[in-house]
Amino acid sequence: MLDDRKLAVLRAIVEDYVHTEEPVGSKALVDRHNLGVSPATVRNDMAALEEEGYIAQPHTSAGRIPTDKGYRLFVDRLTTIKPMSSAERRAISAFLEGAVDLDDVVHRTVRLLAQITRQVAVVQYPTLTRSTVRHVELVTLSSSRLLIVLITSTGRVEQRVVDVGTTVADEFLRDVRARLNAVVAGRPLTEAASAVADLPDMFDVSVRPQVTTIVSTFLETVAERTEGRIAVSGTANLIPFGADFHTSIRPVLEALEEQVVLLRLLGETTGPSGFTVRIGHENPVVELSTASVVTTGYGPGDEAVANLGVVGPTRMDYPGTMGAVRAVARYVSQILAGE
Known part of the structure; x- marks a missing residue:
């Protein structure tokens, strides 16, 4: 188990790498974060984090980047999920409240979630x-x-x-x-x-x-239909992240075209207040082993009737993405409840 100082170093590495897209060095961490220790201590902590598999060095003389294991610990230890601003909440409410029926609700939701997160949004239709x-x-x-x-x-x-x-x-x-x-x-x-x-x-x-x-x-x-219905939006949002997918973005885009794959990604309904975050190789589809998936349930009241979420690179703003997914799910749930 990592001590608090090493967790702080890991958190700083994740935040910097997500923001800068560049491997992170010890000097940058000391300059940008109030870690309260010397560069030498940070280097020792980074060496320990690398030895335990939480960070990796992409090439010689480079800084470090988080691994799937590092992202997982970062997400598991999140103390806060980034809330939406008042303006963002008003925009979400106004956009979704104009829906005229369930199809309109789903299609507005998937477009909105793709726009907010700048990733691929996936929304499952409620099942009968x-x-x-x-x-x-x-x-x-x-x-x-x-x-x-x-x-x-x-x-x-x-x-x-x-x-x-x-x-x-x-x-x-x-x-x-x-x-x-x-x-x-x-x-x-x-x-x-x-x-x-x-x-x-x-x-x-x-x-x-x-x-x-x-x-x-x-x-x-x-009578229940056996096939699930899925709406997808924002696949083009992944193109700027092409370098984040270690070999090629093509397998990711092809996988997202398959209905069965999307249903497996969404998985079981988690409940309106819970999240499922799958990172890299945790995903059930090998083509998405370089992607992360954040999903939550939605439905009237406390009952979840379907899932929605986003697919993006593992170099993801997890607090912001989870906040956006949670906010959109809450608004959709309120609409379905007739509130």
């Missing part, structure tokens, strides 16, 4: 299995055709057309709508099937076939 029913609407399209509209707690809207085979009266439609909402509103979509199982029995036998058809179509509407 983690959503609850907010409301079900039945709309008459013709004498026998209806439109079922499902609105979830995450703002997702699903629609299905159903032909009940006979003319339905407005009073019947109001009755079905009211009873359907009474048993499913506020329930997780995973409980929808059990919630509506007895619904046809609540109606007169003469209209049960129509109710059964409506219920069956409703259940098709809430």
